[in-house]
Amino acid sequence: MRISFHGAAHEVTGSCHLVECCGKRILIDCGMFQGRAELTDANAAKFGFEPAQIDAVLLTHAHLDHCGRLPLLVKRGFKGEIIATSATRDLARLVMLDAAHLQMEEERHHHRHGRRGGSHEALYDEMDALDAVDRFGRNAQYRKPIELFPGITATYHEAGHILGSASIELTLSEDGKTRRVLFSGDLGPLGRPLLNDFDPPAGVDVVVMETTYGDRTHRSLEASVDEFTQAIIATERRGGNVIIPTFALERAQEILWFLREGMEAGEIRKSLKVFLDSPMAISATRIFARHEEALRPELAKMIAHGRDPFQLPELHMTRETQESMALNEIRAGAVIMAGSGMCTGGRVRHHLRHNLARRDASVIFVGYAAEGTLARIIIDGAKHVKLFGAEIPVQAQIHTINGFSAHADRDDLIEWLGRTGHPSKVFLVHGETRAMESFAKAIGSERVEMPKPGESFEL
Structure with a gap:
């Protein structure tokens, strides 16, 4: 039994872990690297297997x-089965097709300008993404074991991160030895309005866990919602727009939920124009309504009774490019939610170009921003940023509200780990080095490993 790490090792993207047992090779996730240019290049490199x-x-x-x-894994020869929850399957199809579309658009853009090769070449196209969708097989259900192969069983557990998210427990039996290995996946904070709390199994032997916020705690959700509401009210008084770089899965839906709650409580003007300027977020919001099994019971009950928990009086869904471009003519009184959350691409960069230099505008960051991303550069206090070849002064009000994060903070991570029992080994992944080192001290570093890319361990 062996495990090796091929992504999210001393970094927060590119999750990809390989387990070898009983002559079989099983991959936990196969994610894209995001952020710095060298990470973009890493996507096209060999997998390490x-x-x-x-x-x-x-x-x-x-x-x-x-x-x-x-899709790249399939393109390069993978012919096995992909297993996920039903909600994850629907969302992954959306995400992979969107990624393929954006890559092809970028490639065409650079070809038009006479630049070929390098990081601008698409990793895969939409047909490759559909080929990956075809590899999806059985749908996992929480706490119902699936026999993968003789001696290898997988059990999915609620992770509370996004719709359908799971921690995955592998029970491995080989040469008279049995080991229970638990992969946290990404974990959500406790007590969120849309999803159930994480629910890990107890008594596992080895844990592989994320540490995105392993070195800090979030503000309370109540305080974060209040700050968010006040930022919108203050921006309206100044006569500007609010730009919210938004992750399409979970964050967009949660922000819509809190906007609706604020309007129903009389704290936010009901006639406020809100634009969800993200085709993927629009589609993801529709997928939410299809998966009541993955939602908190009270939210599922709302949907079952015909109430849309994400509908606002003046909510406008802008799918088409021309509709998105028209938003840049709005000078005041709009809340514009657009991807991507880290501002690495997508429509939000256009809205930042038109609003960052305006003192009456606000930019509200409501999620994690990896090192090297435009979002992190702005959050860290840059006075100017480069967008579409132009230097844009940062004069808008910048708000960073980490209480909205879909990631568990240090205290929640400790709580999750405590519920797993007393694992003999804890591998820390999906975190920047300082976050992992801080978390290792918090839990007792003598049982901790912080694997490097490509590093392999006996289980």
């Missing part, structure tokens, strides 16, 4: 940094 020799992929959830290289 032969895709054709992988027997199965177990997918924890549908974020791009966990599923984004599945």
Whole structure:
């Protein structure tokens, strides 16, 4: 029994872990690297294993940094089964097709300008993404074991991160030895309005866990919602727009939920125009209504009774490019939610170009921003940023509200780990080095490993 790490090792993207047991090779996630230019180049590099020799992929959830290289895996020879929850399957299809579309658009753009090769070449196209969708097989249900192969069983557990997200428990039996290995996937904070709390199994032997916020705690959700509401009210008084770089899965839906709640409580003007300027977020919001089994019971009950928990009086869904471009003519009184959350691409960069230099505008960051991303550069206090070849002064009000994060903070991570029992080994992944080192001290570093890319361990 062995495990090796091929992504999210001393970084927060590119999750990809390989387990070898009973002559089988099983991949946990196959995500895309995001952020710095060298990470973009890493997406096109060899995987560190032969895709054709992988027997199965177990997918924890549908974020791009966990599923984004599945089409490339298939393109390079993978012919096994991909297993995920039903909600993850629907969302992953959306995410992979969107990624393929964006890559092809970028490639065409650079070809038009006479630039070929390098990081601008698409990793895969939409047909490759559909080929990956075809590899999805059985749908996992929480706490119902699936026999993958003789001696290897997988059980999915609620992770509370995004719709359909799971921690995956592998029970491995080989040469008279049995080991229970638990992969956290990405974990959500406790007490969120849309999803159930994480629910890990107890008594596991080895844990592989994320540490995105392993070195800090979030503000309370109540305080974060209040700050968010006040930022919108203050921006309206100044006569500007609010730009919210938004992750399409979970964050967009949660922000819509809190906007609706604020309007119903009389704190936010009901006539406020809100634009969801993200085709993927629009589609993801529709997928939510199809998966009542993955939602909190009270939210599922709302949907079952015909109430749309994400509908606002002046909510406008802008799918078409021309509709999105027209938003840049709005000078005041609009809340514009657009992807991507880290501002690495997508429509939000156009809205930042038109609003960052305006003192009456606000930019509200409501999620994690990896090192090297435009979002992190702005959050860290840059006075100017480069957008579409132009230097744009940062004069808008910048708000960073980490209480909205879909990731568990240090205290929640400790709580999750405590519920797993007393594992003899804890591998820390999906975190920047300082976050992992801080978390290792918090839990007792003598049982901790912080694997490097490509590093392998006996289980």
